[in-house]
Amino acid sequence: MLDIAEELGRWLEEGRDFAVATVVGTSGSAPRGPGAALAVDRAGAAIGSVSGGCVEGAVYDLCRQALADGTTVVERFGYSDEDAFAVGLTCGGVIDIMVAPVRAGSPAGRVIAAAVSDAAGARAAALVRVVRGPARLLGRALLVRPDGSYEGFLGGQAELDRTALAEAGALLDLGHTGTVDLSEDGSRCPGGLTLLVESRLPPPRLIVFGAIDFAAALVRAGRFLGFHVTVCDARPVFATRARFPEADEVVVDWPHRYLRSTATDGRTVLCVLTHDTRFDVPLLEAALRLPVAYVGAMGSRRTHADRDRRLREVGLSEGELARLRSPIGLDLGARTPEETALSIAAEIVAARRGGTGLPLTGSGGPIHGASLRPVTPGPPGRGGSGLLARAGWAGVAAEDRVDAGRE
Template sequence: MLEIAEDLHRWTEEGQDFAVATVVATGGSAPRGPGAALAVDSEGTVIGSVSGGCVEGAVYELCVQALKDGETHCERFGYSDEDAFAVGLTCGGTIDIMVTPVRADGQERAVLRSVLWAAFTGEPAALARVTRGPADLLGKAVLVRPDGSYEGSLGGHQELDRTAATQARAMLDGGRTGTVELSEDGSHCPGGLTLLVELSLPAPRMIVFGAIDFAAALVRVGKFLGYHVTVCDARPVFATQARFPEADKVVVDWPHRYLQRTATDARTVLCVLTHDAKFDIPLLTEALRLPVAYVGAMGSHRTHEDRDRRLREEGVSERDLTRLRSPIGLDLGARTPEETALSIAAEIVAMRRGGTGVPLTGSSMPIHRSMDRLVLAATA
């Protein structure tokens, strides 16, 4: 739901009634993962998507019905020979949808307003909602902040609320949307409740080192993929906002020195385009020791061999060297800066999603990787 937070925040501030359909579970080759959402307001306006088009019409009708009766509805859409081209998923998977009405005078409005504001402003927060359990608890939600404080309730059970907040905070710390199994009294029980925990997190960082024409193209692709993009170069004549107008930040500093003082995390991607040993070696020596998502360096195979030798001489371990993607990007036959940026972005996405980078034609691999269902055992 938080992927459409900007529009939902506007509807909330305008006092609109609306219904939100959220993917709460998937099976097989489902096109969208848990948290994907579609919403319909009282005027019939639609935003978002839950299936890439397969079942949108049926989900729209569920949202309209929820607006009329004020009830939370759960529905499973799946594949069968009879209805594959009706409302079922022609891709062969299943998706479980929960549709929740949000009315201007509803009790859940305050919690929703808070979490939408957090998502709109980029503040970290977690929204935990009941997606399986007693009918009177479906859709109940708590908003959890990084310090463990929370607002809202899963039906007035304080122990359950505290347990849900603890588990949601753990998932917020880990940076993963997923599900949690709880019992109504807060202890682990397979027949109890299921919570979907969705996260509001600041955009992940992409740091591009080297203010060259390839960097300008990569900045545009990085922004398109939702990254907060920084360009860093030690040469002030090249590292200017005028040359990189779409970058969130342009830094004039030695790359390794900037990397030492800036914040990174497990979602950060580092793209080294400096292509100069006096910049590359100190920078990569630092980068390969950080727990970041991706480290790639531009250069030919010969450049890579020289770079690899120099890094070994600097004491970089064999294990850390295996993390270096060099030459950077996938083999697309890229020539232009834009094509090269696409090949780099493709490699980043493949590593993030567990892709192989091989053509899908003739491949037996599933198109949509199944998302590991995170089930946390809660204790009383």
């Protein structure tokens, strides 16, 4: 539900009643993961999606029914070979969807309003709801914040709420959304009820170093992917709001000095487009020693070889150098700034989600990867870290022609 927080926040401010359908479980090649939501108000307006189109019509009708009768239900949608006309997922997967009415002034409505307000305001929060269990508890909501404060209750025994708070806090720390099985008295054993914990963290940061034409295209791609985008360059004539109107921040500073002073974490992406050893060597020396998700640097293979030599001279280890993705991006044959930004964005998504970067045609693997979560840095390996390294993916670098003539 928190993936449509901004729109739901407006509905709640306007006092609208609505029903929200949320994916609460998946198996097989499901198109959307737990937490994906579709909401419908009394006027019939709809926002969000639970399946990419496969079952939206049937879920829309369930939302209208929930608004009419005030009942929370959980429905399963899958693929049926026996009935070719049945509503289901053509991809062959199975999704469980909870459909719940939300009234603006109700206890659950107040908790959900607070949760979507936090999420829309880029404040970390976790929304806990009972998605399987006794009918009296189904749909109950609890909001948990990083400082341990909370709103709402699940309505069972006190131990249930205490356990739910602890489980939600652990998932929120990781930024994960998922289900937790508990007994009704709160003990950590399956069979009694299931909680869906939706975690929402502030947007991850994408910091683009180098105020060049390729940076403007990458800023647009980063915003599209949901990053908070910063452009940094030491040259005030180039690092201007007029040149980068879509960036969240434009900073005039020496890149390595700014990187050492700004906040980064395990979800931060750093893209070095400076093409100048005065900037990129001290910058990469700092960047490759930070526990960030991704560090990439633009340049031809000749530029990379020279940069690699200089970084070794300043003392970077083999493990630290192995984290650098250079030349940056996947090999798409990119030439224009927009195509190059797409190449870089594709590699960032692959690193974040554990993808291979290979064509799906002929791959034989699942289209929707099993690991739909941010990848935290792991033991470095050539071409990547975390899931990519463990999967043995060696890293696919962009061809020299992407940066031809810009050594």
